[in-house]
Amino acid sequence: MPSPRTDNDTFIHRARRTQLVDTAIAVIADLGTDRATISRIAAHAGVTRGVVTYHFRDRTSLFDAVVAHVYELAHRELDTRVHTTNDPRESLREFIIGSLDFYADHPAAMAALSAIYRSPDTPRSDRAEHRSEITDLQDILVAGTKSGQFRDFDPSVMADTIRAALDAALVRIRSGTDIVGEKRELWAIVDGATRITG
Amino acid sequence: MPSPRTDNDTFIHRARRTQLVDTAIAVIADLGTDRATISRIAAHAGVTRGVVTYHFRDRTSLFDAVVAHVYELAHRELDTRVHTTNDPRESLREFIIGSLDFYADHPAAMAALSAIYRSPDTPRSDRAEHRSEITDLQDILVAGTKSGQFRDFDPSVMADTIRAALDAALVRIRSGTDIVGEKRELWAIVDGATRITG
Amino acid sequence: MPSPRTDNDTFIHRARRTQLVDTAIAVIADLGTDRATISRIAAHAGVTRGVVTYHFRDRTSLFDAVVAHVYELAHRELDTRVHTTNDPRESLREFIIGSLDFYADHPAAMAALSAIYRSPDTPRSDRAEHRSEITDLQDILVAGTKSGQFRDFDPSVMADTIRAALDAALVRIRSGTDIVGEKRELWAIVDGATRITG
Amino acid sequence: MPSPRTDNDTFIHRARRTQLVDTAIAVIADLGTDRATISRIAAHAGVTRGVVTYHFRDRTSLFDAVVAHVYELAHRELDTRVHTTNDPRESLREFIIGSLDFYADHPAAMAALSAIYRSPDTPRSDRAEHRSEITDLQDILVAGTKSGQFRDFDPSVMADTIRAALDAALVRIRSGTDIVGEKRELWAIVDGATRITG
DNA sequence: TATGAATGAGGGTTCATTCAT
DNA sequence: TATGAATGAACCCTCATTCAT
Numbered sequence: 001m002p003s004p005r006t007d008n009d010t011f012i013h014r015a016r017r018t019q020l021v022d023t024a025i026a027v028i029a030d031l032g033t034d035r036a037t038i039s040r041i042a043a044h045a046g047v048t049r050g051v052v053t054y055h056f057r058d059r060t061s062l063f064d065a066v067v068a069h070v071y072e073l074a075h076r077e078l079d080t081r082v083h084t085t086n087d088p089r090e091s092l093r094e095f096i097i098g099s100l101d102f103y104a105d106h107p108a109a110m111a112a113l114s115a116i117y118r119s120p121d122t123p124r125s126d127r128a129e130h131r132s133e134i135t136d137l138q139d140i141l142v143a144g145t146k147s148g149q150f151r152d153f154d155p156s157v158m159a160d161t162i163r164a165a166l167d168a169a170l171v172r173i174r175s176g177t178d179i180v181g182e183k184r185e186l187w188a189i190v191d192g193a194t195r196i197t198g
Numbered sequence: 199m200p201s202p203r204t205d206n207d208t209f210i211h212r213a214r215r216t217q218l219v220d221t222a223i224a225v226i227a228d229l230g231t232d233r234a235t236i237s238r239i240a241a242h243a244g245v246t247r248g249v250v251t252y253h254f255r256d257r258t259s260l261f262d263a264v265v266a267h268v269y270e271l272a273h274r275e276l277d278t279r280v281h282t283t284n285d286p287r288e289s290l291r292e293f294i295i296g297s298l299d300f301y302a303d304h305p306a307a308m309a310a311l312s313a314i315y316r317s318p319d320t321p322r323s324d325r326a327e328h329r330s331e332i333t334d335l336q337d338i339l340v341a342g343t344k345s346g347q348f349r350d351f352d353p354s355v356m357a358d359t360i361r362a363a364l365d366a367a368l369v370r371i372r373s374g375t376d377i378v379g380e381k382r383e384l385w386a387i388v389d390g391a392t393r394i395t396g
Numbered sequence: 397m398p399s400p401r402t403d404n405d406t407f408i409h410r411a412r413r414t415q416l417v418d419t420a421i422a423v424i425a426d427l428g429t430d431r432a433t434i435s436r437i438a439a440h441a442g443v444t445r446g447v448v449t450y451h452f453r454d455r456t457s458l459f460d461a462v463v464a465h466v467y468e469l470a471h472r473e474l475d476t477r478v479h480t481t482n483d484p485r486e487s488l489r490e491f492i493i494g495s496l497d498f499y500a501d502h503p504a505a506m507a508a509l510s511a512i513y514r515s516p517d518t519p520r521s522d523r524a525e526h527r528s529e530i531t532d533l534q535d536i537l538v539a540g541t542k543s544g545q546f547r548d549f550d551p552s553v554m555a556d557t558i559r560a561a562l563d564a565a566l567v568r569i570r571s572g573t574d575i576v577g578e579k580r581e582l583w584a585i586v587d588g589a590t591r592i593t594g
Numbered sequence: 595m596p597s598p599r600t601d602n603d604t605f606i607h608r609a610r611r612t613q614l615v616d617t618a619i620a621v622i623a624d625l626g627t628d629r630a631t632i633s634r635i636a637a638h639a640g641v642t643r644g645v646v647t648y649h650f651r652d653r654t655s656l657f658d659a660v661v662a663h664v665y666e667l668a669h670r671e672l673d674t675r676v677h678t679t680n681d682p683r684e685s686l687r688e689f690i691i692g693s694l695d696f697y698a699d700h701p702a703a704m705a706a707l708s709a710i711y712r713s714p715d716t717p718r719s720d721r722a723e724h725r726s727e728i729t730d731l732q733d734i735l736v737a738g739t740k741s742g743q744f745r746d747f748d749p750s751v752m753a754d755t756i757r758a759a760l761d762a763a764l765v766r767i768r769s770g771t772d773i774v775g776e777k778r779e780l781w782a783i784v785d786g787a788t789r790i791t792g
Numbered sequence: 793t794a795t796g797a798a799t800g801a802g803g804g805t806t807c808a809t810t811c812a813t
Numbered sequence: 814t815a816t817g818a819a820t821g822a823a824c825c826c827t828c829a830t831t832c833a834t
Contacts, residue, residue, distance in 0.1 A: 010793095012793075013793085016793090032317065034232045034317070037827080037828065037829085038828075038829065038830090039827090039828075039829095047794085047795095048795050048796075049795080049829095050794060050795040050796070050797095051793085051794060051795075053829080053830070053831085054793070054794065054795085055793095058829075058830070059830090118316065119230055119232065151386075151390075153383060153386060153387070154379065154383050157367075157370070157379075157383040157384070157387075158383075158387065160366050160367075161363045161366055161367075161384070161387055163366070164362040164363055164365060164366035165362055168359055168361070169355075169359075172355070172358065181352065181355075182355070185351060185352050185355045185356075186355070186359070188349075188351060188391075189355075189356065189359055189391040190391075192349075192390045192391040192392070192393060192395065193386075193387040193388075193390040193391045194390070195390060197390065208817065208818090210817075210818070211817075211818085214818085235802080235803060235804085236803080236804065236805090237802080237803075237804095245820095246819070246820055246821075247804095247820090247821085248819065248820050248821065249818080249819060249820080251804080251806080252818070252820090253818090255805095256804070256805070257803095257804065257805090406797090408796075408797070409796075409797085412797085428713055430628045430713065433823080433824065433825085434824080434825065434826090435823080435824080444798070444799055444800075445799090445800085445825095446800065447797080447798060449826065449827085450796095450797070450799090451797090453826095454825075454826070455824095455825065455826090514712065515626065515628070515713070549779060549782060549783070550775065550779050553763075553766070553775075553776070553780070554783065556762050557759045557762055557763075557783055560759055560762035561755045561758055561759060563758060564754050564755055564757070564758035565754075565755075568751070568754065577748065577751075578751070581747060581748045581751040581752075582751070582755070584745075584747060584787075585752065585755055585787040586787075588745070588786045588787045588788070588789060588791065589782075589783040589784075589787045590786070591786060593786070604814095606814075610814090631806080631807065631808085632807075632808065632809090633806090633807075633808095641815085641816095642815075642816055642817080643808095643816080643817090644815060644816040644817070645814085645815060645816075647809070647810085648814070648815065648816080649814095652808075652809070653807095653808065653809090
């Protein structure tokens, strides 16, 4: 008996997987990873528990699919924006604004991703693997420092900090803050933090 | 119930509680709240599970003790530093540097606190109660804006962002970054983010 | 939660539930409610503990099923008998004899019901709900007093006492007394207690 | 070190035991045997848990002491009353009225005794042992039948039934029924049940 | 493709009991 | 006498997972 989890690739199969990933995202975003049990996800999707474990080998595999899905989304919607310009400051601005737009468009997806990456117990195989799919923030920062547009800072610390700031913004956005204000405030913060001191 | 969990105050009792709180902090910091089960904490402390439930009514109560302990630590080590000056920029600087110093001194404690406050399932009774004991970052920011030392920003967004940046720094510090560099970099970032634009 | 505990209705499912309810009745009747743990019931049924919690959400739900089952039994076997006549004394006699017959047919079921209703800790959701399904003894007594067949007594005290007498008879029947003798003796007692004094 | 549970017989020792037995009675009557844990009894008595297990080898032993105490009470207050007359009907009447008086005077004691004897899991060593201390109801019944004052019934069934009726009355008395009415009603019932049929 | 059934590990909690002080 | 400390068994419950159909 061929395990459909690996080789099957029918339409229904793909549709079910997509549906379950979407549901998982919603449940994880709402309840956190721990309470996002297979039972709850199945119930939320209107299917029996067995369906989930039929399409995904195990919980780890489902959560991996969630991560992959969100990264793919982000890749599609964000990367092109950042690469429309070669100007580091412009790129950085696009990255910030674009990220916030992305959060506003897919708050659950992003929240799920954060939740998964935050909880150390949540099973996932990869982590680093997908990171590269996304615009490398650090590259932008290094380029800006080299070009003299940014002041001289530790790019890894700065990248880390900016990501943390974006994460915090996500929480606010999910609770309904004004997205326009968020963009303005956050860009002002990041701009100030990177700019050459007068 | 004349359970020692509430009224006992012998030396051994206090010592055990302290030991268990410390162990809980270590386990929570390492594994996260969900995997910080009573069993694991007990094993890590080299005692049987019963010892934990003997000294703490339940898991909630143990986690509450952890929160209280860390807040007390932070209060003692941080608050006085910030209040030595009335200058908002100086206060902010003290807050940043002091926080990082505190993280360097008690990395696990701070990580545990973060973990507890982050996970929505983790049982804890208070939350807001202790918050006020600690320096209110937002007050400093508002004061600085009023005094004209800081630019005009949304203080709640700024406070949120700074806290997120500190949280991210904590992770780096726990993995062994140079604390001096961290202080320099983070203060530069925060200073730049709040400063009046040239 | 698409748990089979609620909506499933397959043959196996019903069979298991019936089996477990029957086993629960036996164990409760033998050991009392407190010692009728899920473990013991499962062991007695020859299944693992998980099977029980799979088919019944929790212990309360299992005990509720027991209560419902016994009430349904009693309803079917007893109610019709009592209502075949309108004569209060005849009704009362049918109630006594019928109850004892029922006890003889289902001694464990009745013992379990008694045990559940007696223990205040035992979880059960309903209690009063089903009471009405069964013949209301007190109504018969009031009717008999009004019609002049019974002497003038407090009907609630009398009903309470008769029920207690039946409960005591149940214990004897379970230990193997002669059912014919029980019927004769108990009816003589109740008849004498309610009859008009010569 | 001499275990005080067995041989010690100081004043304090006896006083403590009495106090604990009294408390146990109150707790058992209120909460039932299962919830009458050592902790709760100790708390209710205002002592630590250790005190209880110091004075009583184990829970069984404490419950045994409760049983013995109540039997002794009943013996003192009830037996003499019954034996003031040789007339079986008078004796029976004294037994009924006297029992109800006793229940009214010591409702908790009697309720505790019932609770202990009812629950099969409750640890107790004796049961039958003490029964003889109390007036043997069955003897009265047999005597009355022989003397022709009572009709011809199975004395063990009748005794059992009367005891059950008294138990039911105890519950009502504990919830505050009129004791005078109870005496009247119950004696009428028992009298009717035993009397020669007109 | 789907699912009902079963399993067993593990979690938190309560409690009687033992023991050293 | 008294008690604080510790222990371990047992409880109910949740869940991920496996398997036969």
